[in-house]
Amino acid sequence: MSSCCGTTEASAHPCPQCGHVGPIVGTAPVRPHLPDAVDGDWQHCANESCEVIFHLGMDTVDMDSVSTQVGLKATDKETPVCFCFAHTADDLAEDYAANNGVSEIKASIKAAVANGQCACEHLNPRGKCCLADVHRILTTFARPTPVS
Numbered sequence: 001m002s003s004c005c006g007t008t009e010a011s012a013h014p015c016p017q018c019g020h021v022g023p024i025v026g027t028a029p030v031r032p033h034l035p036d037a038v039d040g041d042w043q044h045c046a047n048e049s050c051e052v053i054f055h056l057g058m059d060t061v062d063m064d065s066v067s068t069q070v071g072l073k074a075t076d077k078e079t080p081v082c083f084c085f086a087h088t089a090d091d092l093a094e095d096y097a098a099n100n101g102v103s104e105i106k107a108s109i110k111a112a113v114a115n116g117q118c119a120c121e122h123l124n125p126r127g128k129c130c131l132a133d134v135h136r137i138l139t140t141f142a143r144p145t146p147v148s
């Protein structure tokens with residue numbers, strides 16, 4: 001089995017809010033929530049009672065500013081299929097329809113996985129890569145649907 005989602009063992013810092021030392025997830029999973037996130041070793045704070053979701057130095061992304069659920073946090077937001085890049089089932093459906101049944105999102109996730117940019121084992125509550133889930137959902141779109 002190829003190793004999906006390996007994260008680097010760079011030095012981890014405590015969350016500026018709660019002091020929990022979470023895994024380094026890098027910049028890619030932060031960008032969907034904070035488009036102008038600076039590049040760096042962003043970390044995920046997995047402490048469920050802390051409102052910080054990502055942090056880099058004193059920069060933080062909290063539960064109010066994420067666009068979807070992340071890991072076990074911000075559960076009041078939409079639950080994405082791909083937790084690393086915040087793709088929801090609706091995003092997948094739109095992308096699938098817009099590209100004549102080819103999922104560019106799936107291709108982009110695959111590329112990101114190949115580049116080691118995802119962190120599914122930390123951000124997906126199920127602790128594994130989302131590609132199987134993405135594939136399963138895409139399969140449900142493949143049924144003939146009336147063109148409206």
Ligand SMILES: [Zn+2]
Pocket residue numbers: 015016017018019020045046047050051052
């Ligand atoms: Zn925290």
